[in-house]
Amino acid sequence: MAQTDQFECGGCGAHLEFDPKSQNMKCEFCQSEKIIPVEHTVIVEHDFFSAPTNLGWARPTVSMSCESCGATISAESTVAGKCTYCGSPYVKEIPSRADLIRPETLVPFKVDKARAKELFQHWLGHGWFTPSNLSQLGRLDLIKGVYTPFWTYDTSALSNWTAESGYYYYETESYTVMVNGKHQSRTRQVKKTRWVPSHGQRQGFYNDVLVPASKGMNQELILKIYPFELGQLVPYKPEFLGGFIAEEYGVDLQQGWGTAQGIVSSSERQKCAREVPGDTHRYLRVQTNFSGITYKHILLPVWIAAYEYNAKNYNFLVNGQTGKVQGFKPISWAKVALFVGAVAAVVAGLAYYFYIS
Numbered sequence: 133m134a135q136t137d138q139f140e141c142g143g144c145g146a147h148l149e150f151d152p153k154s155q156n157m158k159c160e161f162c163q164s165e166k167i168i169p170v171e172h173t174v175i176v177e178h179d180f181f182s183a184p185t186n187l188g189w190a191r192p193t194v195s196m197s198c199e200s201c202g203a204t205i206s207a208e209s210t211v212a213g214k215c216t217y218c219g220s221p222y223v224k225e226i227p228s229r230a231d232l233i234r235p236e237t238l239v240p241f242k243v244d245k246a247r248a249k250e251l252f253q254h255w256l257g258h259g260w261f262t263p264s265n266l267s268q269l270g271r272l273d274l275i276k277g278v279y280t281p282f283w284t285y286d287t288s289a290l291s292n293w294t295a296e297s298g299y300y301y302y303e304t305e306s307y308t309v310m311v312n313g314k315h316q317s318r319t320r321q322v323k324k325t326r327w328v329p330s331h332g333q334r335q336g337f338y339n340d341v342l343v344p345a346s347k348g349m350n351q352e353l354i355l356k357i358y359p360f361e362l363g364q365l366v367p368y369k370p371e372f373l374g375g376f377i378a379e380e381y382g383v384d385l386q387q388g389w390g391t392a393q394g395i396v397s398s399s400e401r402q403k404c405a406r407e408v409p410g411d412t413h414r415y416l417r418v419q420t421n422f423s424g425i426t427y428k429h430i431l432l433p434v435w436i437a438a439y440e441y442n443a444k445n446y447n448f449l450v451n452g453q454t455g456k457v458q459g460f461k462p463i464s465w466a467k468v469a470l471f472v473g474a475v476a477a478v479v480a481g482l483a484y485y486f487y488i489s
Contacts, residue, residue: 149375152241177426186234204380237365238431241452248435248450255457279431281345281381283388291400291420297330297410341392347382356458357451
């Protein structure tokens with residue numbers, strides 16, 4: 133598919149790509165730069181119950197779908213090779229979805245590829261139970277910058293709760309002990325709990341509850357590279373995607389809201405628990421109602437990468453905004469055994485010391 137005119141270098145005619153360092157479009161051949169105009173517009177929150185009107189990518193795209201993990205990415209032209217997420221070679225071109233809710237805001241990449249590689253090497257060299265030669269032998273297979281889909285939800289939450297509040301009190305209890313062959317009566321204070329019904333209501337507002345909408349990305353890892361600073365969201369422009377790819381959401385708006393509800397409900401339960409009077413409580417029940425629900429579909433920058441060690445592949449992610457790295461590492465069972473043995477020796481030594489004392 134033809135490139136759009138705005139990505140063509142005015143100096144040499146080559147392809148311009150977004151440069152995270154300068155935050156401009158840049159030509160890797162002649163180093164020419166093209167400024168991306170910054171629009172200071174209000175970021176729109178969309179009513180959850182209204183039919184979306186911002187559909188389609190609004191730019192020429194090619195969609196590639198992985199038959200293995202189901203992820204779909206969007207790029208300016210056909211992306212050859214393996215799936216960015218699972219490495220499967222079974223990737224096929226499919227028609228771009230016309231009913232896709234278009235992202236209207238994104239956080240541009242702040243960490244470039246070179247820096248992401250540096251952060252990877254630093255991360256690879258740390259870890260208690262990783263092989264000592266991991267940083268020397270761990271070979272980076274691929275690293276790709278992906279604008280990853282997320283939903284954010286705003287909502288008001290009204291929670292009614294009921295519980296039993298417990299209040300501690302003490303009673304004097306008599307008991308008998310044997311001293312020098314004789315029974316002696318003594319007393320002690322015993323803690324008791326008095327339970328009484330209680331109830332209450334609280335109201336809260338939740339802004340930008342963040343829900344990953346990626347189908348291909350490892351959900352365990354994506355949560356570990358939080359947080360993202362959503363205050364740096366800017367209006368979506370195709371220029372920011374130059375040289376990068378974007379994943380189409382695999383978790384739709386309704387599914388994302390189900391996840392957001394769980395996040396808010398869990399938070400409400402914790403907050404209601406803190407409002408129950410008394411010294412302790414039990415049988416807490418919380419009923420939360422939601423209102424004023426709005427959403428945004430946003431793209432956040434993530435470097436997705438894989439490395440090879442001893443003929444096995446391991447995945448890791450780099451937060452493209454903050455540089456935070458999370459991933460999977462091989463385990464050195466020799467180090468684990470050495471650690472367990474050392475702990476066992478210390479415990480045995482302490483036990484012997486107290487025994488002879």
